[in-house]
Amino acid sequence: xxxxxxxxxPCRELEYSFTMGQKRTCYDTYYPFLVLxxxxxxxxxxxxxxxxxxxxxxxxxxxxNVIAEKLQLExxxxxxxxxxxxxxxxxxxxxxxDSYDGRKLSRKMPRGSRIITSDDVFDFMLDLRSINNGxxxxxxxxxxxxxxxxxxxxxxxxxxxYEQLKKSHMAKTLTQxxxxxxxxxxxxxxxSNGESAFLYFTEKIKENGLYLLDxxxxxxxxxxQQELLKFxxxxxxxxxxxxxxxxxxxxxxxxxxxxxxxxxxDVVDVKKWTxxxxxxxxxxxxxxxxxxxx
Numbered sequence: 001x002x003x004x005x006x007x008x009x010p011c012r013e014l015e016y017s018f019t020m021g022q023k024r025t026c027y028d029t030y031y032p033f034l035v036l037x038x039x040x041x042x043x044x045x046x047x048x049x050x051x052x053x054x055x056x057x058x059x060x061x062x063x064x065n066v067i068a069e070k071l072q073l074e075x076x077x078x079x080x081x082x083x084x085x086x087x088x089x090x091x092x093x094x095x096x097x098d099s100y101d102g103r104k105l106s107r108k109m110p111r112g113s114r115i116i117t118s119d120d121v122f123d124f125m126l127d128l129r130s131i132n133n134g135x136x137x138x139x140x141x142x143x144x145x146x147x148x149x150x151x152x153x154x155x156x157x158x159x160x161x162y163e164q165l166k167k168s169h170m171a172k173t174l175t176q177x178x179x180x181x182x183x184x185x186x187x188x189x190x191x192s193n194g195e196s197a198f199l200y201f202t203e204k205i206k207e208n209g210l211y212l213l214d215x216x217x218x219x220x221x222x223x224x225q226q227e228l229l230k231f232x233x234x235x236x237x238x239x240x241x242x243x244x245x246x247x248x249x250x251x252x253x254x255x256x257x258x259x260x261x262x263x264x265x266d267v268v269d270v271k272k273w274t275x276x277x278x279x280x281x282x283x284x285x286x287x288x289x290x291x292x293x294x
Contacts (some may be wrong), residue, residue, distance in 0.1 A: 001240040003096055003109055003210045006045045007067055010091035011038040018087065022147060032066055041268040045261040048236045052246045053276055055261030060071045060246035061117075063263075064212045067244065068115035072108070073212065077119040081177045083101045115212040116204055121219060139178045194224045201228060207242040217249035225251040 010018075015037055020029045036042075036059045044050070044063070052060035057270065065079055070089045096109070130221050197219040203213055227253055235241040236257075245252060253273040262271045273279055286293075 001208065001236075001242055002046060002048060003113070003242050004067075004071070004244070005051075006043060006094045007094040008043045008092060009036050009041060009063075009066070009086065011042055012040070014091060018091075027128050028262075029082065030084050031080070032062050035119060036063050036066075039260075039263055039266060039268050041263065042074050043263065045259075046242070046244065047257065048242050049232070049255055049258040050244045050265055051253060051255070051258050051260045052244070052269075053248060053253060053260055053278070054246075055248065055278075058263040059111050060263050061214050062117060064214050064244065064246050070094060070214055071113070071210075072113035074112070075117070075120070077117060078124055079117065081121070085252070110208050111209045112206050112208075113210040113213065116201065116216065117214040118218045119215075121197045125196045161239075163208070188217065194219055198224050198228060202231065205231075205235055205241065210242045211244075213243060213247075214243045215247055215249075216245065217247055217252060222251065225249055228252070229255055245281045250282050255280060274291050 010033075012034075020032055039059065040202075041059065041063070044052075053065055054060045065081070066085075066089060069076060069081070069085060070092045071094070151290045201213075201216065213267075217227060220228060231242075232243055232245075232252075233256055236243060245258075247253065250273075253276060258273070260271055260273055260276070262269050262276060264277065274283075
């Protein structure tokens with residue numbers, strides 16, 4: 001499914017015209033101006049899966065944030081939104097799947113469409129740790145409560161003591177572990193950071209939506225990256241999702257049918273994943289050590 005067919009960024013001349021008019025201000029940076037146009041990136045045409053490839057500073061994260069801002073997509077965490085972001089996005093335009101006769105339409109994306117960044121995933125994992133730490137502290141309190149209740153005599157004096165009576169009866173009839181489990185939920189996180197990160201993607205990505213993913217491979221092992229690859233491919237193929245992904249992971253770059261823009265080129269170009277510098281570096285390294293794997 002294609003919800004976003006193409007997106008246009010302001011041309012170099014328009015950006016220079018704007019920044020020259022700001023010379024008398026106190027700002028020493030006009031971000032995101034002059035970032036994407038440095039590689040002559042003026043327009044992106046999208047497929048069900050589109051990938052922005054490039055090293056640090058290539059502008060792939062900037063492109064995602066600009067698109068998300070223009071489309072007013074949902075997001076969980078703040079980002080580097082400068083004072084000039086609104087001026088920049090006003091100069092951008094896009095077409096959605098219902099555009100016709102060259103007319104540019106600006107309808108909202110499907111409900112639930114969002115951008116997912118590394119900070120979103122990290123915050124999710126930190127929240128899980130915080131919750132689990134609280135659960136562990138409560139568990140220690142319950143263990144002390146169990147021992148105190150089990151070996152004490154309690155007589156109900158009024159209806160207000162009913163709950164305490166139930167607890168006393170429970171402590172006397174249950175083992176220590178069963179008492180704690182009955183009064184406290186299990187830890188939310190019973191898996192690794194990588195598994196938690198993967199869980200975040202599967203919870204946030206629903207059917208029939210546009211999703212912008214910024215370096216989703218962070219915190220994921222090679223095995224988990226391949227699981228995510230399969231999940232994203234299936235979501236695009238069977239569940240009406242469209243993805244725009246910023247990544248340099250060779251696993252995600254190999255995604256079937258993906259259109260890949262190489263932002264490391266002086267003039268941004270579309271390439272096969274096997275022709276990208278990062279992938280070639282992996283290939284040549286393992287090719288050099290091929291005999292050690294046999």
